[in-house]
Amino acid sequence: MSAGSKTKVLIIDDSAVIRHLLTEILNQADDIEVVGTAQDPIFAKNKVRDLRPDVITLDVEMPRMDGLSFLEELMKTDPIPVVMVSALTQKGCETTLRALELGAIDYITKPSIDVSSGVINLGDEIIKKVRLAAKARVRRKGFECSSVQAAKELSGKKTSHLTTGTLESLSATTDKIIAIGASTGGTQAVTEIITALPESTPGTVIVQHMPPVFTSSFAERLNSISRIDVKEAVSGDRVLRGTALIAPGNHHMTVKRNGAMYYVDIIDGPMVNFVRPSVDVLFRSVAKYAGRNAVGVILTGMGEDGARGMLEMKEAGAFTIAQDEASSVVFGMPKRAIELGAADRVISLDEIAKIILEHA
Incomplete structure (x- = not known):
């Protein structure tokens, strides 16, 4: 055009x-x-x-x-x-x-x-x-995508392509947390990342901009094709190894900590950056309660939700990742995070799962 x-x-x-x-x-x-x-x-x-x-x-x-x-x-x-x-x-x-x-x-x-x-x-x-x-960027696709491959693998024994050394490193950690935020194009990006993660992955929390019925279906879909357990979050859910929690549509999700235990709180409240759930709300809570024990990931999406929250995560000592322009459907949210200096790494979607695990 x-x-x-x-x-x-x-x-x-x-x-x-x-x-x-x-x-x-x-x-x-x-x-x-x-x-x-x-x-x-x-x-x-x-x-x-x-x-x-x-x-x-x-x-x-x-x-x-x-x-x-x-x-x-x-x-x-x-x-x-x-x-x-x-x-x-x-x-x-x-x-x-x-x-x-x-x-x-x-x-x-x-x-x-x-x-x-x-x-x-x-x-x-x-x-x-x-x-x-x-x-938006649209590329020709072969449809043997990672989620389909993962579903095939799940029909048999769940095994990981990760090295023994990587798995041992993950087992040694007890208080890590992964926080992911996405909007337009994010369902595909989140699916690619989550289906690449092994059972030993640290507890993961996700905000994907979606209406309520969609977040429930998205969680069920991911759970059916992933090695880790995926569910739509409810207040009080613990953030556990091998589990991913997705914020329910039309509600914010925050992470809190009680001793060595992380859990989520699902709250109402005004929209933030014109959206609810907001990535910024999640990321700011992770910065406050997890600090250097967190990994933050901001993916494809319109606008700037999550950029300032990711900056707070980085300033609190977290390792932060932004999806690069070439692999983003809409390079809005990652671009703003990069402009603010909030991203430690800017990488392609197909590398993000690997880099998450290296720093988890």
Whole structure:
């Protein structure tokens, strides 16, 4: 997309009402133009080739070919930024999470009641997400990704590729903690990291910007494909070796310490950096209670949530890692952390798990 030109959008949805509403909403933006619509992926294939859209909005459930199959095929052959359109249901969440693993940039949740009014009320969010997708990095994918490999390994004996020396080093520590923060593009990044970690990994706490139903599904999905245990956190959960806790949507998560024991507190409260849960809230608590015994990781995402909290972690003696620009879907949060001098290392996503364990 050249500078100053409009973002060209192709809408794929089997609902004529949704196609009409999305077209009206997106065409209201001066920098966006809907160049075409399609009622299912079969019709869309020729339009993708002929119209060369910058962004695609893609429904999940459609006749003849479902959205996931189309997305997987698209990302293998002709990667284009995709924003999924799904229902805010358990099934919709699971499908959307799979879409994000396959390479979708973001998602829009369709209201379950009064769809027309609900979609119109989401107008600003829809425009924002399409703009963000237009700037995101999308790469051609082979789909034997780390999470799939991990799932295969879990079907047999759980073994780690780490050396004996590394495992012995991990066993010698009792009070380490790993804190991870992510937003747009983060589900894929977090999945790649968590599925690469062994059972002996220090207790891990994660903030991923997501709505409530999504964080529960995300935790269940990660737990099913990881060597470590993963769950959506509740207040009082201990931060234990071999366990990862994910902050529930619409709640902040903090870490506290009682003697040698870390535990989490799930709290309400105002949004921080326009989000809840906030990475900054988590990181600041880790800086306070874990200090030099922590490793902090900030991953792909829009905005600057987590950057100042990571700086506090570094100043408290923690080792800090920022995902590099080349492997980030959106280089917002890591970039701001780097600008503040909060990152000890700036590295590619595929190296982060290894570096975490070296410093845990």
